[in-house]
Amino acid sequence: MRFSLAAILVFLACSSPAPKETPQNPAVKEAPPESYQKNVDDNAKKLLEEGRKVFRSDTFGSEAFWGDKLRLHEVLAGEKHGGTGPGVTPKAALALGLRVDFGAIPSSLGDVIKAHTLSFDDPENTIALLKHDAVVGVKAFFEGDKMTSIGITCALCHSTTDDNFGKGIGRRLDGWPNRDLDVGKVASLAPNLKPVADLLKVDVDTVKKVLLSWGPGKYDAELLNDGKAFRPDGKTSATLLPAAFGLAGVNLHTYNGWGTVTYWNAYVANTQMHGTGTFFDPRLDDAAKFPVAARAKNGHLRPALADDKITGKLAALHFYQLALPAPTPPKDSYDQNAAKRGSQIFDSKARCATCHVPPLFTEPGWNMHTGEEIGIDDFQAKRSPDERYRTTPLGGLFVRAKGGFYHDGRFATLDDVVAHYDRHFKLGLTQPEKADLVEYLKSL
Numbered sequence: 374m375r376f377s378l379a380a381i382l383v384f385l386a387c388s389s390p391a392p393k394e395t396p397q398n399p400a401v402k403e404a405p406p407e408s409y410q411k412n413v414d415d416n417a418k419k420l421l422e423e424g425r426k427v428f429r430s431d432t433f434g435s436e437a438f439w440g441d442k443l444r445l446h447e448v449l450a451g452e453k454h455g456g457t458g459p460g461v462t463p464k465a466a467l468a469l470g471l472r473v474d475f476g477a478i479p480s481s482l483g484d485v486i487k488a489h490t491l492s493f494d495d496p497e498n499t500i501a502l503l504k505h506d507a508v509v510g511v512k513a514f515f516e517g518d519k520m521t522s523i524g525i526t527c528a529l530c531h532s533t534t535d536d537n538f539g540k541g542i543g544r545r546l547d548g549w550p551n552r553d554l555d556v557g558k559v560a561s562l563a564p565n566l567k568p569v570a571d572l573l574k575v576d577v578d579t580v581k582k583v584l585l586s587w588g589p590g591k592y593d594a595e596l597l598n599d600g601k602a603f604r605p606d607g608k609t610s611a612t613l614l615p616a617a618f619g620l621a622g623v624n625l626h627t628y629n630g631w632g633t634v635t636y637w638n639a640y641v642a643n644t645q646m647h648g649t650g651t652f653f654d655p656r657l658d659d660a661a662k663f664p665v666a667a668r669a670k671n672g673h674l675r676p677a678l679a680d681d682k683i684t685g686k687l688a689a690l691h692f693y694q695l696a697l698p699a700p701t702p703p704k705d706s707y708d709q710n711a712a713k714r715g716s717q718i719f720d721s722k723a724r725c726a727t728c729h730v731p732p733l734f735t736e737p738g739w740n741m742h743t744g745e746e747i748g749i750d751d752f753q754a755k756r757s758p759d760e761r762y763r764t765t766p767l768g769g770l771f772v773r774a775k776g777g778f779y780h781d782g783r784f785a786t787l788d789d790v791v792a793h794y795d796r797h798f799k800l801g802l803t804q805p806e807k808a809d810l811v812e813y814l815k816s817l
């Protein structure tokens with residue numbers, strides 16, 4: 374049967390969305406089990422659940438690096454469990470910023486924690502937590518009582534806990550950056566840092582010095598591209614661990630806009646976590662800009678397809694990431710009337726909304742700016758292919774105040790951020806206007 378285009382257009386016009394008051398045809402309300410719509414709904418649920426698992430627990434085979442090569446597990450295990458030294462006490466692990474997922478702990482152990490009778494000075498208890506997969510983002514492998522290796526997951530840097538059962542102990546908050554975590558210090562415990570030194574073509578002492586220069590809440594996801602550990606001003610090149618929530622609808626990701634969420638997930642799983650997978654990005658072949666990555670051929674990682682532990686997980690991981698909403702700040706954490714006034718200022722006089730376009734709070738489209746445009750140096754921008762800064766989405770700002778704002782935390786408070794823009798754009802904001810703007814930022 375054939376219809377003319379005109380007939381189809383007439384049909385489409387007539388079948389445009391029904392007015393709200395017309396009740397929906399019951400036949401389309403409940404999708405029959407065999408329908409495509411049902412497939413879509415089931416797929417969404419499946420991707421969400423799979424993606425959550427990948428984000429929280431998948432090491433992508435990174436134990437081949439962190440365990441087998443760097444032998445990080447030996448320090449955590451201690452002599453008694455096949456490693457070296459005394460082991461690491463729960464107190465020391467928490468002090469490094471590691472988090473304990475209370476939900477993963479069996480009730481017997483949970484009761485001991487709740488009763489405050491668990492010894493945080495006994496390394497055996499760290500082993501017990503690892504055995505129960507309760508240390509967020511760290512996955513230990515055991516053969517009987519012997520710890521044989523250790524891998525890391527996305528949750529290490531991008532999840533924290535609500536601290537309901539003590540500092541660093543609680544329910545998981547996926548996507549909330551762990552600004553207490555000292556990634557560099559954790560990595561520096563590894564007995565064998567030579568593989569990292571070899572990649573960078575420096576000695577082990579230099580690697581240690583670099584790792585210890587990061588400090589809590591920071592990691593340098595680009596060091597293994599360009600080998601630039603320090604900025605011209607001598608400070609670390611590491612950036613703050615960003616929020617991994619509130620990213621749906623946002624085009625480019627990372628502070629300097631390397632690519633989409635799924636681009637970056639593949640980049641991190643392969644080149645940073647050192648999982649085993651396929652990764653293609655010929656931009657990394659630029660030996661002048663990315664000497665380390667070009668040498669290691671990081672833009673051309675191609676294991677045998679059967680060994681690829683990453684590619685098959687990217688769809689679900691992407692879906693889960695986009696599903697993470699920015700958290701809502703508690704109503705009493707800001708002045709609501711001031712925030713309302715601040716919203717007007719944000720949209721008009723302060724011109725914030727020209728870049729941070731509500732409700733995404735970044736630009737639909739190519740959301741990138743030079744350092745000059747936003748009034749800062751371009752060191753970090755220049756470390757990326759497009760040499761710009763990505764307009765940071767602002768949802769859930771209140772959970773990433775620790776460590777400061779902007780990619781390196783250069784502005785300690787939101788007041789400092791607003792003062793910077795006022796100066797740079799010559800906005801002429803009055804003191805009360807600045808204060809209102811800050812209350813609005815706290816409400817996002």
Ligand code: HEC
Binds near residue numbers: 641
């Ligand atoms: C060792 C810490 C660490 C681990 C592990 C890690 N990330 Fe990240 N992640 C970072 C840092 C630091 C950045 C910022 C990088 C930059 O801007 O240069 C980042 C950026 C991101 C972003 C961009 C956020 C934005 O604002 O656009 C996403 C998405 C992300 N990571 C997801 C993941 C996923 C998924 C995994 C697991 C495959 C993962 N990360 C593992 C530290 C980590």
Ligand code: HEC
Binds near residue numbers: 810
């Ligand atoms: C020209 C575009 C542009 C304008 C206008 C602009 N911003 Fe930004 N904003 C950016 C970019 C790009 C970044 C990322 C900077 C970085 O990470 O170094 C950013 C970062 C921020 C951050 C830090 C977020 C974080 O998590 O670290 C805040 C807060 C912010 N802007 C608020 C504002 C306010 C308030 C205004 C208006 C006074 C404003 N911005 C105007 C582009 C802009």
